[in-house]
Amino acid sequence: MQDKIDVLAAAGMNTRLAHSGNSPADYHGFVNPPVVRASTVLFPNAVTMETRNQKYTYGTRGTPTTDALCEAIDALEGSSGTVLVPSGLAAVTVPFLGVLSAGDHALIVDSVYFPTRHFCDTMLKRLGVAVDYYDPMAGAAIEALMKPNTRLVHMEAPGSNTFEMQDIGAIAAVAHRHGAVATMDNTWATPLYFRPLDHGVDISIHAATKYPSGHSDVLFGTVSANAALWPRLKEAAITLGVCGAP
Template sequence: MDSSQPQGAQNPQAAETRLVTAGRDTKAQKGFVNPPVFHGSTVLYPTAEDLHAHRGEFQYGRHGTPTTRALQDVLMALEGPQCAGVGLVPSGLSAISTTLLAIAKAGDPIRFCDNAYRPTRNFCQGMLARYGVEPTYFDPLIGAEIEKLFKPNTRAVLVEAPGSQSFEMPDIPAIAAVAHGHGALVIDDNTWATPLYHRSLELGVDISMQAGTKYIGGHSDIMFGTISPNAKAWPIITENIRLLGVC
């Protein structure tokens, strides 16, 4: 589910305070503590001209509602000022696949940390390989030595911090410096640490992802994923969310 850029990333409050204040507008909520749940697909416009001009904060249920906007505001506040927006998707794996499909094209090499989440590897060896994308895996502790793995058309590097299999912490600033020197994007699966404990966008990551199903959900009763890009990657992600019909 996509949306125009939410507000709230510029926030000096402690994370604990942001968690209980972000995404809430007591005036709009008529004094109630939590935002209401909006159910709906069609959004009505005052006139046909407004409809065709896409005037209005919300255009269609698949593209976002006030309820999803409230969640996006909270996540932006946690990610920090480098976050240009948050895309909401059905699961953590959906965050990974949606992001990689937005970036990769046939013939592109993409570098993946060797401790990647198993479904990530399955997606790379399955769908991406069928599309002609070349996945290569590297030692998560490689740091600046990743330079040796780059080709002129290397499109992106995916890291996990910490890794979901063996909990190594990659040197993200060193990897990001090399990747950006080659014009490549850096993607971080931030599911384990979440932006509460690891704000990877501040370290040079271009797209931070997580399975909200895990720590953010907290109670094993919901499933969703988040994609938090910086300003450079935000248009690429939002376009792909719309094209794939993610909601």
């Protein structure tokens, strides 16, 4: 597998898209991984079950099918880990709930996807999280809006409907100086045209319902994190019980 990863890293994007996540040698030569429809996973003995000392433990925690897709997305994003969720909106709400707590403050770009704004104005506020919206063209000037309890800065570029381009690197740098997590909805660009983690973003979000799935057949979302945020993202997805269907 490592040899394959090394070869793909030097390949062109079309080749990487065609081969990432596929390991025919693991499945008797079949090109694509099988679809694993699973909930319960058996353990060989009680000790293994108690320690969870095996790769797969329950359907919501991953299967060979989901791992194959996550591997491909990680290769495109340059991320340390990816979780799959049932919709683009879930791809926003899972990391938000994983990062924010009552008493925290979040800065959300004003051109954000409307369902994200609705989530912030309803559930987040009900949970005791203060939310302010900032001008998408603010760039480094967002520093004036940071508060001692700002824990998340959310970006989206291009912005939904209005298509402003944000200065992602500058905003992420400000967020980190103040100890906040930088998240970005990268749905419009996809990792083919922009890799948020390469520009300081901690968590990259996609409504995979759109370009990756063909826009009209599938509801799906992906969330990819850097090494620092991956444990928190994974724990949030598991705790919330949110996962993509087989």
